[in-house]
Amino acid sequence: DGGITQSPKYLFRKEGQNVTLSCEQNLNHDAMYWYRQDPGQGLRLIYYSQIVNDFQKGDIAEGYSVSREKKESFPLTVTSAQKNPTAFYLCASQRATSTDTQYFGPGTRLTVL
Amino acid sequence: GESVGLHLPTLSVQEGDNSIINCAYSNSASDYFIWYKQESGKGPQFIIDIRSNMDKRQGQRVTVLLNKTVKHLSLQIAATQPGDSAVYFCAEEYSGTYKYIFGTGTRLKVLA
Numbered sequence: 001d002g003g004i005t006q007s008p009k010y011l012f013r014k015e016g017q018n019v020t021l022s023c024e025q026n027l028n029h030d031a032m033y034w035y036r037q038d039p040g041q042g043l044r045l046i047y048y049s050q051i052v053n054d055f056q057k058g059d060i061a062e063g064y065s066v067s068r069e070k071k072e073s074f075p076l077t078v079t080s081a082q083k084n085p086t087a088f089y090l091c092a093s094q095r096a097t098s099t100d101t102q103y104f105g106p107g108t109r110l111t112v113l
Numbered sequence: 114g115e116s117v118g119l120h121l122p123t124l125s126v127q128e129g130d131n132s133i134i135n136c137a138y139s140n141s142a143s144d145y146f147i148w149y150k151q152e153s154g155k156g157p158q159f160i161i162d163i164r165s166n167m168d169k170r171q172g173q174r175v176t177v178l179l180n181k182t183v184k185h186l187s188l189q190i191a192a193t194q195p196g197d198s199a200v201y202f203c204a205e206e207y208s209g210t211y212k213y214i215f216g217t218g219t220r221l222k223v224l225a
Contacts, residue, residue, distance in 0.1 A: 040217060042214070098208065098209045100145075
């Protein structure tokens with residue numbers, strides 16, 4: 001069963017804690033992305049990676065960090081520096097070529113207690 | 114579920130009627146466009162795409178129209194069904210950037 005998986009589905013964080021969201025894909029896609037979704041807003045890009053061991057900041061990277069040690073995996077860490085982390089986080093992937101479809105995972109809902 | 118569409122524009126359609134959802138995109142240099150469907154609490158699902166060298170593309174029960182002159186994209190859903198109820202949003206890719214710009218979306222409600 002090919003696709004993108006994200007875990008956990010729901011995550012609760014206390015203020016001051018770092019948390020890591022998992023994203024795994026078995027589509028053999030080179031590019032992977034992390035987005036944040038808030039009610040009434042379009043998806044906003046946090047980080048993206050076009051190749052293993054390389055990644056770039058998106059529009060709202062402050063307070064987040066990523067790694068890309070394996071082609072299949074692109075974990076996102078929400079650090080305590082992110083002041084308003086409660087949101088729905090979406091991971092996506094696409095083949096390396098531009099003008100190609102991005103496919104999304106099921107998302108992780110993060111809530112700060 | 115995830116309340117991603119609290120303040121979105123809403124289109125209400127009778128079951129069996131056709132739906133038309135519109136999107137204004139931002140960059141005249143964008144050359145690839147996608148429509149996504151998102152149900153509450155789930156990730157966006159690909160519906161149909163179109164490249165800038167086309168004006169129209171048809172899928173199963175869906176058609177996308179692209180008007181580059183006015184930077185407008187529309188999604189037509191034929192014979193709308195209850196399962197079509199969701200938030201629909203468009204995405205544009207700036208040529209060669211690997212980055213997408215996403216619209217805020219429209220909520221489609223199908224009335225029985």
